[in-house]
Amino acid sequence: MRNLPFAKAFDNAVVICFFSRLLSLFPLVWKLKRLFNLGSKKRLKEAIGIIDKFALEIIKSKNQEKESDKSQDLLSRFMFLSSDYEFQDQEQKTKFLRDIVISFVLAGKDTISTALTWFFWLLMENPCCGRLIYQELTEVAPLEAVSESRMRIFSYDDLKRLHCLHSYIRDNETVSTCGHQLKINMDDDVLPDGTRVGKRWFADYLAYAIGRMEKVWGQDCSEFKPERWLEILSDLGLFI
Numbered sequence: 001m002r003n004l005p006f007a008k009a010f011d012n013a014v015v016i017c018f019f020s021r022l023l024s025l026f027p028l029v030w031k032l033k034r035l036f037n038l039g040s041k042k043r044l045k046e047a048i049g050i051i052d053k054f055a056l057e058i059i060k061s062k063n064q065e066k067e068s069d070k071s072q073d074l075l076s077r078f079m080f081l082s083s084d085y086e087f088q089d090q091e092q093k094t095k096f097l098r099d100i101v102i103s104f105v106l107a108g109k110d111t112i113s114t115a116l117t118w119f120f121w122l123l124m125e126n127p128c129c130g131r132l133i134y135q136e137l138t139e140v141a142p143l144e145a146v147s148e149s150r151m152r153i154f155s156y157d158d159l160k161r162l163h164c165l166h167s168y169i170r171d172n173e174t175v176s177t178c179g180h181q182l183k184i185n186m187d188d189d190v191l192p193d194g195t196r197v198g199k200r201w202f203a204d205y206l207a208y209a210i211g212r213m214e215k216v217w218g219q220d221c222s223e224f225k226p227e228r229w230l231e232i233l234s235d236l237g238l239f240i
Helices: 005-022 027-036 039-063 074-084 090-108 111-125 127-140 156-160 163-176 227-235
Strands: 181-184 202-205
Touching: 005 027, 005 039, 027 039, 039 074, 039 090, 074 090, 090 111, 111 127, 111 163, 127 163, 163 227
Parallel strands: none
Antiparallel strands: 181 202
């Protein structure tokens, strides 16, 4: 995957933005590089061109799909909903959808792969959990309802009924993944605990550590205990 031009360009763009802009001590330097298309800013421009081309090809392929093909993926949903938006022209609409595609990749490229890796590892360590998930899947999609190809596409309503799977993924996501999250404050503010943060301050929190805080989760904070989410999500009304 990382040998693909798009994947390589995406990684390069993220690294350049992070080190040459976000952590830059002298903003004037990267602004001059951007103005004269030099160094890292030139490489960033080239990477963005590859990324945009990839996103536009995805949009083009979706537009070419037959109207009878009612796809359930997120991009298809956005494209359907965007038909109600008022755009100045087709170019503006295409740029909107392009940004949606890039946002999907940026948000899920590493986090989803990491979460799924942990998820399947934990299932191997806890085979009883795998059996419960399989039982739930067969109840939502009985074997006799599966096509000859043994493929089953779950609808949104089907997915809402997978309570067990939902809680297992959530427990894995909360307790095991995502090392840290870095944000930058856009204005002066005060955190809920009274801590003052100034404009353009960096705010970094360790999700990995928070997922193991006894103060938050109790004495069993380090255990893979997904059933705790069944009650929490039910109380929040997220299970139907």
